[in-house]
Amino acid sequence: MTLTVKNIGSGYGDRGIIDEISFTVPSGTIMALFGHNGAGKSTTLRALLGLLPLSQGSISLDEHRIDKLSVSDRIEKGLRLLPEGRGVFPDLTVAENLSVVAAANCKKGTDRTAGTTIEKVYSLFPVLADKRNLQAGNMSGGQQQMLAFGLAILGSPRCVLLEEPSVGLQPDLVEELFGYFRVICREHDMSAILIEHRITSALKIVDDVLILNNGRVVYHDNVEATRNHDIWQYF
Numbered sequence: 553m554t555l556t557v558k559n560i561g562s563g564y565g566d567r568g569i570i571d572e573i574s575f576t577v578p579s580g581t582i583m584a585l586f587g588h589n590g591a592g593k594s595t596t597l598r599a600l601l602g603l604l605p606l607s608q609g610s611i612s613l614d615e616h617r618i619d620k621l622s623v624s625d626r627i628e629k630g631l632r633l634l635p636e637g638r639g640v641f642p643d644l645t646v647a648e649n650l651s652v653v654a655a656a657n658c659k660k661g662t663d664r665t666a667g668t669t670i671e672k673v674y675s676l677f678p679v680l681a682d683k684r685n686l687q688a689g690n691m692s693g694g695q696q697q698m699l700a701f702g703l704a705i706l707g708s709p710r711c712v713l714l715e716e717p718s719v720g721l722q723p724d725l726v727e728e729l730f731g732y733f734r735v736i737c738r739e740h741d742m743s744a745i746l747i748e749h750r751i752t753s754a755l756k757i758v759d760d761v762l763i764l765n766n767g768r769v770v771y772h773d774n775v776e777a778t779r780n781h782d783i784w785q786y787f
């Protein structure tokens with residue numbers, strides 16, 4: 553689904569952090585969200601998911617406004633977040649993590665066999681299949697990150713927000729994962745936002761690049777144009 557963000561502002565309490573942010577992520581495409589530490593990237597994703605209220609602006613998935621919906625209703629509409637840090641249930645086993653999320657998707661009327669299945673996640677990350685009966689919190693950081701990524705793409709999400717999915721993963725796995733992610737975005741008409749400090753790897757799979765500085769958009773263009781642009785000046 554196409555994610556359309558118009559002129560949003562958000563922050564914490566009275567403290568405005570992001571302002572006048574607008575962009576569109578067409579169905580099947582990925583937008584990189586870059587910016588220095590504290591630029592407002594995580595704040596933007598939290599506002600999109602509804603964890604923070606908007607002070608202004610609108611958010612739509614295809615033609616439907618979602619900015620007045622609760623977090624759970626936005627998830628029901630197909631929005632997913634792979635949060636910063638480890639987005640897994642540490643006390644549940646690997647298999648339980650996957651089945652809990654698959655069941656939650658299912659309850660919301662999603663076909664359990666549609667899109668990315670648990671078996672598909674296991675085939676993507678064989679180590680997760682080997683450790684399916686281990687508590688997720690007892691796996692290595694990289695293995696937990698693989699599971700978090702698996703949970704974010706499970707089922708048929710419509711728009712996925714990924715925060716530093718490569719943290720803790722070895723470089724060859726990052727490229728493989730990114731390549732796979734690009735394919736599923738295309739195949740499932742999913743849109744995605746990718747926050748990633750591995751800029752060069754991210755540029756290989758994204759369609760558009762948006763850069764924030766102090767909560768404002770300072771650069772927004774397609775990836776071809778970005779390759780000929782000195783984006784490092786914004787960091």
Ligand SMILES: Nc1ncnc2c1ncn2[C@@H]1O[C@H](COP(=O)(O)OP(=O)(O)OP(=O)(O)O)[C@@H](O)[C@H]1O
Nearest residue numbers: 564567569587588589590591592593594595596636
């Ligand atoms: N819970 C919070 N309460 C108050 N201010 C916050 C909170 N979280 C973040 N901020 C502030 O909001 C600003 C933007 O932070 P944000 O986490 O969005 O940056 P970021 O671009 O994700 O940075 P990083 O690359 O370090 O993850 C920072 O100045 C930060 O101090």
Ligand SMILES: [Mg+2]
Nearest residue numbers: 593594595636
């Ligand atoms: Mg952040």
